[in-house]
Amino acid sequence: xxxxxxxxxxxxxxxxxxxxxxxxxxxxxxxxxxxxxxxxxxxxxxxxxxxxxxxxxxxxxxxxxxxxxxxxxxxxxxxxxxxxxxxxxxxxxxxxxxxxxxxxxxxxxxxxxxxxxxxxxxxxxxxxxxxxxxxxxxxxxxxxxxxxxxxxxxxxxxxxxxxxxxxxxxxxxxxxxxxxxxxxxxxxxxxxxxxxxxxxxxxxxxxxxxxxxxxxxxxxxxxxxxxxxxxxxxxxxxxxxxxxxxxxxxxxxxxxxxxxxxxxxxxxxxxxxxxxxxxxxxxxxxxxxxxxxxxxxxxxxxxxxxxxxxxxxxx
Amino acid sequence: xxxxxxxxxxxxxxxxxxxxxxxxxxxxxxxxxxxxxxxxxxxxxxxxxxxxxxxxxxxxxxxxxxxxxxxxxxxxxxxxxxxxxxxxxxxxxx
Numbered sequence: 001x002x003x004x005x006x007x008x009x010x011x012x013x014x015x016x017x018x019x020x021x022x023x024x025x026x027x028x029x030x031x032x033x034x035x036x037x038x039x040x041x042x043x044x045x046x047x048x049x050x051x052x053x054x055x056x057x058x059x060x061x062x063x064x065x066x067x068x069x070x071x072x073x074x075x076x077x078x079x080x081x082x083x084x085x086x087x088x089x090x091x092x093x094x095x096x097x098x099x100x101x102x103x104x105x106x107x108x109x110x111x112x113x114x115x116x117x118x119x120x121x122x123x124x125x126x127x128x129x130x131x132x133x134x135x136x137x138x139x140x141x142x143x144x145x146x147x148x149x150x151x152x153x154x155x156x157x158x159x160x161x162x163x164x165x166x167x168x169x170x171x172x173x174x175x176x177x178x179x180x181x182x183x184x185x186x187x188x189x190x191x192x193x194x195x196x197x198x199x200x201x202x203x204x205x206x207x208x209x210x211x212x213x214x215x216x217x218x219x220x221x222x223x224x225x226x227x228x229x230x231x232x233x234x235x236x237x238x239x240x241x242x243x244x245x246x247x248x249x250x251x252x253x254x255x256x257x258x259x260x261x262x263x264x265x266x267x268x269x270x271x272x273x274x275x276x277x278x279x280x281x282x283x284x285x286x287x288x289x290x291x292x293x294x295x296x297x298x299x300x301x302x303x304x305x306x307x308x309x310x311x312x313x314x315x
Numbered sequence: 316x317x318x319x320x321x322x323x324x325x326x327x328x329x330x331x332x333x334x335x336x337x338x339x340x341x342x343x344x345x346x347x348x349x350x351x352x353x354x355x356x357x358x359x360x361x362x363x364x365x366x367x368x369x370x371x372x373x374x375x376x377x378x379x380x381x382x383x384x385x386x387x388x389x390x391x392x393x394x395x396x397x398x399x400x401x402x403x404x405x406x407x408x409x
Contacts, residue, residue, distance in 0.1 A: 053333050054323045061324060071326050074384045074391065081385030293377045300374065304361055 052292075058285030076286035086287065088262065089270040090294075093246060096180075096266060100245040101238065103185050108192025108237065109230070112200055113222070115193070126197075129190045141254025144183045169256060173263035176256050180264050183251055188244065192237045199233035200226060239302045246295065267291055336373070343369060357409045368409045372402035 059076055061069040080086055115125050135143070148169050150156040159167035169179040203226065211221045249268040252258070258265035258273070265273075271291060275284025343365060356362045359371065376398040383394045 050323070053329070056333060057324045057326060057329045060326060060329060063324065067321070069324050071328075077381070077384045081381055289377075290381065293374070293381070296374060297378075300370075 055285045055288050058281045059289055060285075061282055063281045072282065076282045077290075080283055080286045080290060085262065085265075085270065086267075086290075089265050089267050092265065093267045096184075096248070097242055097245040099181060100184055100188070101241055103181070104189045104192050104241055105234070105238065107185065108189050109196045109234075111189065111193040112196035113226075115197055117201075126194070129193055131190075132187050133190050135187075137250035138254050140183060140187055141251045144179060144251075144255050148179050171260060173260060176260060176264050180252050180255060183255060184245065184248070187251065188241060192241065195233045195237045196230055199230035203229045235306055239306060242302065243295070243299065246298070339369065359405070359409045363409060365406065368406050369402070371409065372405035375405070376401060 060071060060073060062072050063069040111129065115129075116122055132140070145153075147153045148156040148167070150160045150168050156167060159165045167175050167178075169176045207225050207229075208221070211225060216224070247268060248266055249272070252264050252266060253269055253272075256264045258269045262270075268291075271284065271287050274280050274287055347365070352365050354362045354364050357368075359368070361367075363371070379398055379401065380394065383389065383391075
C-alpha cells in the first residue's frame with residue numbers, strides 16, 4: 001500500500017492521506033467494525049435485495065400465474081422505454097418536482113426569516129407550522145378533496161360562488177395541478193421552514209453585530225451571512241423535498257386518482273396502475289427498474305453534493 | 316414452508332446477472348480486506364474508491380442498457396461486451 005505525499009510515493013502501512021486538509025495523516029480505519037453492520041445487512045437483504053432480485057426476474061418474463069411464466073428477454077424494457085404514457089408521466093414528474101423545489105425552497109426560507117426569534121411566539125409558531133407534517137398522507141388528500149369541492153368546500157365554494165371563477169379539480173387539468181401543488185406546498189413547506197429556521201438560529205449573534213457595524217443592509221446580511229450559513233440545512237431540505245416529491249403517491253392518488261384523464265398521473269401512480277391494477281407484472285417490473293435507476297442516479301448525485309457541502313465546512 | 320424460491324421465478328440469465336454482481340461485490344470486499352485501497356482521483360470528477368467506481372460503472376451501464384434497448388435493435392451480446400469494457404475502464408482509470 002502506498003500514499004502520495006506532494007506527488008512523491010511514500011510507502012506506509014496504516015496511514016491514509018486525506019486530500020482536503022493538506023498533509024493530515026490519519027490512521028487507517030479498522031474494517032472489522034463492518035461485521036457489526038451484518039445484522040442490518042441481513043434485514044436489508046430480506047427487505048430490499050431479495051425483492052429487487054424478484055423484480056429483475058419479473059422484468060424479463062411474461063407471468064400468467066404461479067408456475068406459469070414465459071421468458072421474453074428485453075421485450076418489456078423495449079415496450080416500457082418506448083411507452084408514450086411513461087414518457088409523459090416522467091416529464092410530469094420532473095415538472096412537479098421542479099415546481100415543488102422552486103416554490104417551497106424560497107417560501108420556506110421566507111417563513112423562517114419571518115418567524116419570531118424569542119419569546120412565546122417561538123413555540124407557538126413552531127407548533128403551528130409543524131401541524132401539516134403530523135397529518136397522515138391519505139388524510140391530507142381527503143382534506144383537500146373536501147376543501148376544494150365546489151358545492152361545500154371552503155376554497156371551491158369561495159372560488160366558484162363568491163369570486164365567480166370556475167374551479168373544479170375533477171374537471172380541468174389546470175385546476176387539478178393547482179390543487180395538487182397547493183396541497184403539496186401546504187404539506188411540505190413547513191419542513192423547509194423548520195430546517196431553515198434551525199439553520200438561522202445556529203448563526204452566532206457576532207455575525208449580525210459585525211454586519212450592523214459595517215452598516216450592511218438587510219438584503220446583504222441575508223445574501224452574505226444568512227444564506228451561506230444555511231447552505232448545509234438547505235441542501236438537506238433540497239434533497240428531502242426532491243426525493244419525496246419524485247416518489248409522491250398517496251396524496252395525489254387520493255385527491256385526483258391521477259386525473260382528470262392522465263393530467264396528474266405521476267410515475268408511481270402509473271406504476272401501480274400497470275403492476276397492480278392491470279396485473280402486468282412483467283412490464284411493471286421493467287418500469288420499476290427504470291424508475292429505480294433514475295432515483296438511484298439522482299440520490300447518488302445529491303449525496304455527492306451533500307458530501308461536498310459537509311467538507312466545505314459551512315454550518 | 317416453501318424454501319424452493321419458486322416464488323422468485325428465477326431464470327438462467329437473471330441468475331447469472333445477479334450472481335455475478337454478488338460474486339464481484341463479495342470478491343471486492345475480500346480484496347479490500349486483504350489489501351486496503353485508497354480514495355484516488357481519475358478521469359471521474361470526484362475522488363473515488365474501487366467500490367464507488369464499481370457502483371458508478373454499473374449504474375451508468377444501466378443507462379447504456381436502456382439506451383441500447385430503447386433506441387436500437389442491435390443484438391444484446393455486443394451490448395454486453397461494451398458494458399463489460401466500460402465497467403473495466405471506469406474501474407481502472409476512473
